[in-house]
Amino acid sequence: MELLIVGGGLAAQRCIEVLRAAGDDRPITVVCDEPVRPYDRPPLSKEGLHGPVDTAFRPAGWYADHDVGLRLGAAARSLDPARRTVTLAGGERLRYSELLIATGARARTLPGVPRAQVLRDRFDGERLRAALAGGAPLAVVGAGLIGLEAAAAACALGVEVTVIEAAPRPLAGILGPRAGAWITALHRAEGVVVRTGVTVGRDLGDALELADGTRVPAAHVLAGIGVAPATDWLAGSGLDPSGVAVDAAGRTGLPGVYAAGDVTGSGHWEAASRGGAAVARALLGRVALPGAPSFFWSDQHGVRLQCVGDPRGAAEQITSGDLASREFELDHILDGCTTAVLLAGRPPSAVRAARARLHTEDTVTTRRAA
C-alpha cells in the first residue's frame, strides 16, 4: 500500500496531513525536484520580498517522525502506468501501488527578454529580494496576482515600479472592468506606474521599450505572465500534458494514479489544498466532498482582497462600501444569480456571508427591477 507522491508542494503536503491525521500509516515517499522540504508559496510575492521568511510546512524531523520519506533534489523523468513505476532522472525506478501526481506548474518565461526572472519558487524569491534591495527600478510584465503582489511589495521598499499589461486592465482573465479600474487606481495611488493595453517591444538593457515606443526603467524585470502545468515527465503516459484531468476525488484515468494542484490546471492555492485533501479522502475510502466555490485572496498595499466564486463574464455591482474607498463588496451577477463576490478590506464575517449568497437569486437587482 505504498503511496508515491511526485512533487513536494501544497497538494502533496495536504494529502499527507489528512492521511496521517486520520491515523493512516501507509508508507509514503515524496519525490521532489526542489532541494528543500515542502514549503508554502504565497509569502514569496508578499512579505518574503521584504526579508527572509521560513515558510516550511513542517520542521525537518516531522517527516521521519511520520514515516514519510523525502527524496529531495530528485526529479521524475517518466511514468509507466502499466508497470506502476516512476523513473527518476538518475535512472532509478520506483514502484508504487498508489501514485499522486503533484508536480505543480512552471512559470512562463518572457519571450525576447531572457534576463527577466520569474517568481515561482523560494530561490526565485531570494533572487528578486536581492535585486530589490539594491533599490534600482523594477518592471513587472503581467498584471496578474503574482505581478501585482510583487509590484506592491517592491513599491513598499521604495523601488520605482512599472507594471506592464497587454490586456486593457489588471487581472483581466478573472475580473471585470470595475474591479480592474479599482486595482489600477489602488496601485497608482501608492506610486506604482501601471501601463495597460501595451506589450513589451525590446529590451534596452536597463529599460524596456514598449510597443508604443515609450520606455520604462527596468534595471530588473519580473515576468508574471502565467504558468503551465509541469507535465513534461508525463509524456507517453496517456495523461493530458496541458493539465491532468481528474474527478472530484482526484482520480486520473489511470489505475491507482491521482493528481492534485496546479498540475491539473486548477490555479489557486485553495484548489491545491482541496485537491490534496480530496486524494487523501479517496485513499482512505471516504466519499468525495461536494465541490466548493473557487476562492482566492491577495494582499496588495495593505488591502486584503478576497474573491469567492467565479466572477468571469458577470456584471459587477457594488453591494457594500464604494469603489472610491479600500473597503467594498463587489457582487458579480450572471443571469440573475450571484456567481461571485470580490471583497476588499472586509472582515471574516463578510466573507462567510458572501459565500452564503453565492448561487442565490440576485436580490438587489431583482428588487430594483420590480
Add this chain to the structure above:
Amino acid sequence: MSLIARIEEDLCLAHGDCEAVAPEAFRVDDVARVVGETTDDRLREAARACPAGAIVLFDADSGEEVEV
C-alpha cells in the same frame, strides 16, 4: 469581554495563518483546531489573518457572534 474561537471546518483550508499569529491557541494539521487560550486581541488578530474567514469569535458571556 472574553472571546471564544470556533473554526468553521468546511471553510478551513489549513492556510496556517492562525497558528503563525497565535500558536498558543491554534494548531493546524489537516485543519486548524483550537488547542488553548490566549488574549482577545490575539484571537481577533488570528481571525483577521485567516484568508478564508474560517475563524468565528463569540462573546463567552452572551454566546453572540462578535464582529472582528
